[in-house]
Amino acid sequence: MAEKFDVIVVGAGMAGNAAAYTLAKAGVNVLQIERGEYAGSKNVQGGILYAQAVEALIPEFRESAPLERHIIEQRIWVLNDKSYIGTHFRSDNFNEERPNRYTLVRAQFDKWLNGEVKKAGATVITETTVLELLKDETGKVNGVRCDRENGEVRADCVILCDGVNALVGSRSGVRKEINSKEVALAVKEMHFLPRDVINERFNIQESEGVVIEILGTVTEGMLGTGFIYTNGESLSVGIGVIVSDLMKNRINPSTLLEKMKSHPSVAPLLKGSEVKEYSAHLLPEGGYDSVPELSGNGWMVCGDSAHLLNAIHREGSNMALTSGRLAAETYLELRDKGQPINAENLKKYNQKLENSFVLKDLKKYRRMPHIMLENKQFVTMYPDLLAGAAETLLRVDGVDKKTKEKKITKDFRSARGIFGLVGDAFKLVRAWR
Ligand SMILES: Cc1cc2nc3c(=O)[nH]c(=O)nc-3n(C[C@H](O)[C@H](O)[C@H](O)COP(=O)(O)OP(=O)(O)OC[C@H]3O[C@@H](n4cnc5c(N)ncnc54)[C@H](O)[C@@H]3O)c2cc1C
Structure with a gap:
C-alpha cells in the first residue's frame, strides 16, 4: 500500500459511503478503507432510512436499493408496567410515488451503497483497520496507518467516517475520547414472521410499514428508548440506554429488552416469531454540546x-x-x-453543516440531553401518572367526571408538587425550543 491518493475515506457506513461516492463520481482518486469483511457487516440500525439524504446522492436509488417497507404510520408509546399511553400518526399521503421514509436492514443497504461507490470508481479495501492519522512535519494530516504490513497510505485529505467510537481521531489527538454520558448502548433483535402476519398485526398492506417508538418505565428509570419497526418479513425490536446509567445501575440492556418484549402491549405483536439475529451497538446521544472539532489541517470528520x-x-x-x-x-x-487543503479552508465544511438541517437541528435540541439526564422523573414518574390519569378517565364506574379530574390533579400534585410540575413543564418547553 505505497500508493498516494487524493482522499482517504475511513469507514464504509452511511457517512463513508456518501463521501466516497461523491468524490469518486467527480473523478477524485479516492481510497475507502473498511475494517469489516464487507461494507455493512459491522453496522447496526433500527432502522429508518430518510429518502431525501439518499436522493441527494443517487436520485434513482429506489430502483435498486434493498428497502424493506415504506412507513405510513408512526406510533409513540409511553409505557408503564401494565399499559401504554401514546399517539399515532398515519396518513395515506405517505403512500406516495416516492416515499419519504423506509425501514431497512443495514447489512444489505450498506453493501448495496458500497457497490455504487465501487461502480463510481473508488478503490475500496475491506478487512483493514485504520489505526491512526499520519502527519507531515508541519502537523498537516497526510495519510493513515493501517493494521497491515507496510500499512501507511498517503493522501491530501482524510475524511473520518469511522463511527461512534471515533478511535482514529482520539488516538491521533484530533478529538477527545467519548464519554459514557454521551453514548447509549442499544441491543437489537430481528424477529421473523410471515409478511401477511405482520400486515394483519399492524393493520397494513403490501409494502406499507409501521414504526413504534417506546418510552417509559421499561428502561427502569434510566434514560433510553425502545423501538419496534416492521420490515418485509421481520420486525426490528430493540432498546437503547445511556451507558453511564447502565453502569450506575449495573443492568445489562438485554435484561431490559426481555422486559420490553414481555410487556402485555408488546408480546402479542411478537408472538410466534423466530429470533434469528442479535446485535449491540453504541449511539452518540450527547447532542450539539458533544460535537467535536469537525475539521482541521488535512482532515474532516462525519x-x-x-x-x-x-x-x-x-x-x-x-x-x-x-x-x-x-x-x-x-x-x-x-x-x-486550486485552494490548499488546510485547516482554514476546510472550515468551509463546518459552515456547510451549520447551514444545513444537521447542526440547526442539533442546536435546537441542545439542552435536551442534559435536562433528560438530570430529570429522571420524565421516564419514571410521568409514565405512571399519565397511564393512571387515562385509566381514571376512561373507566366508566358511576363516578362523576369532576371528581375524576380532582383525583387526577391530586395524584399529580402529591407525586411532584405544584412547583415541581410547573418546573418540569418549563424545562421541557425550554429544551424543545
Ligand atoms: C440500534 C440502532 C438503531 C438506529 N436506528 C436509526 C434509525 O432508525 N434511523 C436513523 O437514521 N439512524 C438510526 N441509527 C443511527 C445510525 O445507524 C447511525 O447514525 C449511522 O449508522 C451513522 O453512520 P456512520 O457512517 O457515521 O457510522 P457507521 O454506520 O457506524 O459506520 C462506520 C463504519 O466505519 C467502520 N470502521 C470503524 N472503525 C474503523 C477503522 N478504524 N478502520 C476502518 N473502518 C472502520 C465500521 O466498520 C463501519 O462500517 C440507529 C443506530 C443504532 C445503533
Whole structure:
C-alpha cells in the first residue's frame, strides 16, 4: 500500500459511503478503507432510512436499493408496567410515488451503497483497520496507518467516517475520547414472521410499514428508548440506554429488552416469531454540546464519529449521509478553485453543516440531553401518572367526571408538587425550543 491518493475515506457506513461516492463520481482518486469483511457487516440500525439524504446522492436509488417497507404510520408509546399511553400518526399521503421514509436492514443497504461507490470508481479495501492519522512535519494530516504490513497510505485529505467510537481521531489527538454520558448502548433483535402476519398485526398492506417508538418505565428509570419497526418479513425490536446509567445501575440492556418484549402491549405483536439475529451497538446521544472539532489541517470528520445524531427524532443515517456528502463537496470546491487543503479552508465544511438541517437541528435540541439526564422523573414518574390519569378517565364506574379530574390533579400534585410540575413543564418547553 505505497500508493498516494487524493482522499482517504475511513469507514464504509452511511457517512463513508456518501463521501466516497461523491468524490469518486467527480473523478477524485479516492481510497475507502473498511475494517469489516464487507461494507455493512459491522453496522447496526433500527432502522429508518430518510429518502431525501439518499436522493441527494443517487436520485434513482429506489430502483435498486434493498428497502424493506415504506412507513405510513408512526406510533409513540409511553409505557408503564401494565399499559401504554401514546399517539399515532398515519396518513395515506405517505403512500406516495416516492416515499419519504423506509425501514431497512443495514447489512444489505450498506453493501448495496458500497457497490455504487465501487461502480463510481473508488478503490475500496475491506478487512483493514485504520489505526491512526499520519502527519507531515508541519502537523498537516497526510495519510493513515493501517493494521497491515507496510500499512501507511498517503493522501491530501482524510475524511473520518469511522463511527461512534471515533478511535482514529482520539488516538491521533484530533478529538477527545467519548464519554459514557454521551453514548447509549442499544441491543437489537430481528424477529421473523410471515409478511401477511405482520400486515394483519399492524393493520397494513403490501409494502406499507409501521414504526413504534417506546418510552417509559421499561428502561427502569434510566434514560433510553425502545423501538419496534416492521420490515418485509421481520420486525426490528430493540432498546437503547445511556451507558453511564447502565453502569450506575449495573443492568445489562438485554435484561431490559426481555422486559420490553414481555410487556402485555408488546408480546402479542411478537408472538410466534423466530429470533434469528442479535446485535449491540453504541449511539452518540450527547447532542450539539458533544460535537467535536469537525475539521482541521488535512482532515474532516462525519456522521457518528462527529457525534451528528438527533436522538429525539431518531435521525442518524440522514445526518451521516449528509455530512459525508458535504465533506466531499468541500474537498471538490477547494480542488476546483486550486485552494490548499488546510485547516482554514476546510472550515468551509463546518459552515456547510451549520447551514444545513444537521447542526440547526442539533442546536435546537441542545439542552435536551442534559435536562433528560438530570430529570429522571420524565421516564419514571410521568409514565405512571399519565397511564393512571387515562385509566381514571376512561373507566366508566358511576363516578362523576369532576371528581375524576380532582383525583387526577391530586395524584399529580402529591407525586411532584405544584412547583415541581410547573418546573418540569418549563424545562421541557425550554429544551424543545
Ligand atoms: C440500534 C440502532 C438503531 C438506529 N436506528 C436509526 C434509525 O432508525 N434511523 C436513523 O437514521 N439512524 C438510526 N441509527 C443511527 C445510525 O445507524 C447511525 O447514525 C449511522 O449508522 C451513522 O453512520 P456512520 O457512517 O457515521 O457510522 P457507521 O454506520 O457506524 O459506520 C462506520 C463504519 O466505519 C467502520 N470502521 C470503524 N472503525 C474503523 C477503522 N478504524 N478502520 C476502518 N473502518 C472502520 C465500521 O466498520 C463501519 O462500517 C440507529 C443506530 C443504532 C445503533
